[in-house]
Amino acid sequence: MRKILPLILVVTIFMVVLVSGCITNEEKENNSNNYTQGDIFFQYPTSWGVAEVNSTDGVAAVGDPETVINGKPTTSVVIQKYNNTNNYNLQTAYSQNYASYFNNTGRVKVSEGNFTLNNAKVYEMVYTSSDSGIKKKYRAVWLQKGQNIYVILASAKVEDYDAQQSNFDMIINSFQAS
Numbered sequence: 090m091r092k093i094l095p096l097i098l099v100v101t102i103f104m105v106v107l108v109s110g111c112i113t114n115e116e117k118e119n120n121s122n123n124y125t126q127g128d129i130f131f132q133y134p135t136s137w138g139v140a141e142v143n144s145t146d147g148v149a150a151v152g153d154p155e156t157v158i159n160g161k162p163t164t165s166v167v168i169q170k171y172n173n174t175n176n177y178n179l180q181t182a183y184s185q186n187y188a189s190y191f192n193n194t195g196r197v198k199v200s201e202g203n204f205t206l207n208n209a210k211v212y213e214m215v216y217t218s219s220d221s222g223i224k225k226k227y228r229a230v231w232l233q234k235g236q237n238i239y240v241i242l243a244s245a246k247v248e249d250y251d252a253q254q255s256n257f258d259m260i261i262n263s264f265q266a267s
Contacts, residue, residue, distance in 0.1 A: 121259060124149060129168060129239070132263040134256045146170055146240075151260070156249070163223060164245040164253055166260045171231075171238035179233040183212045195219060199226070206232060206262065217247060226250040228257060234266040 121132035124139065126149060133151040140150040140162055146169040152162030171182055191198050199215040211232040218225060223246060230241040241264055243257040244250075 121263075124151060128237075128267045130263075130265045131168070131260050133166070133260050137256070140165055140167075142167065144169055144242075146172055153253075153256075156245070158223065159221065163225065164249055164256075166241060166243045166257065168264070169240040169242060171240055173236065173238050176236065177238075179210070179212065179231060179238055182238050183214075183231045187214060191216070206230075207265070209233070230261050232264070232266075237266060239264070239266055 120135055122135055122137075124131050124133055129149060131149075134153075136155070137151050137153050140152040142148065142150045143161075144167055147167050148170050149168040150165060152165030154162060156162045156164040171186075173182060177185065187201075190196065196216050196218040199217060201212075201214050203210055203212045205211070209232060211230055213231070214227075214229045216227050216229075218227065225244050226247045228243040230243075232239050232241070241261050243253070243260065245253045
């Protein structure tokens with residue numbers, strides 16, 4: 090009996106390990122949709138949809154339909170193609186845009202910085218503002234591809250902003266322009 094008990098224990102442990110190894114989900118869920126139009130591509134959450142572009146330089150927009158107020162999602166990302174008629178480099182265009190952006194406008198700068206995306210330096214501005222009485226937080230990421238400058242503008246109500254970071258990161262990190 091003493092010789093059988095360790096054997097039963099080893100066989101039981103082996104079976105548990107074998108069974109647990111066989112019950113893994115090898116297929117990863119695809120939690121994103123692809124947006125491709127013109128010279129841009131990015132991924133966005135499957136629960137979001139393509140939204141109407143309302144900004145002057147906007148070329149694409151996606152948003153969370155669960156956050157629609159007055160026909161517009163309060164959580165959204167708009168891709169803008171900066172009107173670079175002066176042929177500024179990225180840093181100059183970014184600096185020129187924000188030189189007086191916060192002066193007497195009700196916009197409040199939260200943070201500013203830069204990072205590397207797709208082996209290129211990009212600039213980032215985070216700020217708050219009220220839009221139609223709704224206080225929102227914005228994250229503007231500026232990047233350049235050739236002569237074109239793009240601004241990825243992610244926004245959400247202040248109280249929803251932090252919970253949306255993974256969705257904003259998905260779009261920003263997957264963004265490509267040709």
